[in-house]
Amino acid sequence: AQSVTQLDSQVPVFEEAPVELRCNYSSSVSVYLFWYVQYPNQGLQLLLKYLSGSTLVKGINGFEAEFNKSQTSFHLRKPSVHISDTAEYFCAVSGNNFNKFYFGSGTKLNVKP
Amino acid sequence: GAGVSQTPSNKVTEKGKYVELRCDPISGHTALYWYRQSLGQGPEFLIYFQGTGAADDSGLPNDRFFAVRPEGSVSTLKIQRTERGDSAVYLCASSQPRTGGGELFFGEGSRLTVL
Numbered sequence: 001a002q003s004v005t006q007l008d009s010q011v012p013v014f015e016e017a018p019v020e021l022r023c024n025y026s027s028s029v030s031v032y033l034f035w036y037v038q039y040p041n042q043g044l045q046l047l048l049k050y051l052s053g054s055t056l057v058k059g060i061n062g063f064e065a066e067f068n069k070s071q072t073s074f075h076l077r078k079p080s081v082h083i084s085d086t087a088e089y090f091c092a093v094s095g096n097n098f099n100k101f102y103f104g105s106g107t108k109l110n111v112k113p
Numbered sequence: 114g115a116g117v118s119q120t121p122s123n124k125v126t127e128k129g130k131y132v133e134l135r136c137d138p139i140s141g142h143t144a145l146y147w148y149r150q151s152l153g154q155g156p157e158f159l160i161y162f163q164g165t166g167a168a169d170d171s172g173l174p175n176d177r178f179f180a181v182r183p184e185g186s187v188s189t190l191k192i193q194r195t196e197r198g199d200s201a202v203y204l205c206a207s208s209q210p211r212t213g214g215g216e217l218f219f220g221e222g223s224r225l226t227v228l
């Protein structure tokens with residue numbers, strides 16, 4: 001079985017500051033890792049994903065994440081956030097057949113002016 | 114642009130009633146997923162279709178929940194004898210597993226409130 005832990009339910013940050021949203025997973029098999037974002041009143045959309053290759057993955061809107069197999073982590077980072085980044089962010093894990101995705105409980109990023 | 118469409122967007126019903134939620138996926142997507150999101154939680158897997166068949170229904174909480182996808186496109190999630198604990202946002206997502214690299218495309222969800 002697989003599971004995802006997002007320890008921070010809310011992260012307040014000032015505009016133009018850096019941010020890191022933490023994600024840890026557990027799995028007995030190889031996994032694929034994803035970050036999704038949900039803006040207010042919208043559906044979830046993909047930010048970035050790790051399938052294989054370079055452990056540093058770049059996504060949309062200046063976000064990046066690093067896969068760390070030994071730490072079983074996939075933390076999301078952005079060097080300088082904007083007000084428009086205010087949203088809820090979900091980390092997810094899947095096996096290599098994409099049959100089932102396990103999501104974390106989400107982190108609400110609140111960017112303040 | 115045709116994304117994933119879910120209807121109704123909001124449904125209020127009384128305990129014990131029957132409810133149907135509809136999902137119209139992106140054209141050509143063979144995979145379709147239903148998830149349930151309760152307040153303060155992440156999406157919880159319910160069922161996965163590949164084509165017309167339910168490839169994995171291990172997330173359905175009990176036999177009051179059932180889903181179909183008869184022609185491999187539109188799917189309906191059916192909930193019998195609704196209970197207050199069924200109140201949640203029901204999310205549908207579609208994907209093209211062979212070429213999409215696991216990316217899920219989500220609808221905006223159907224918010225179900227059971228009184």
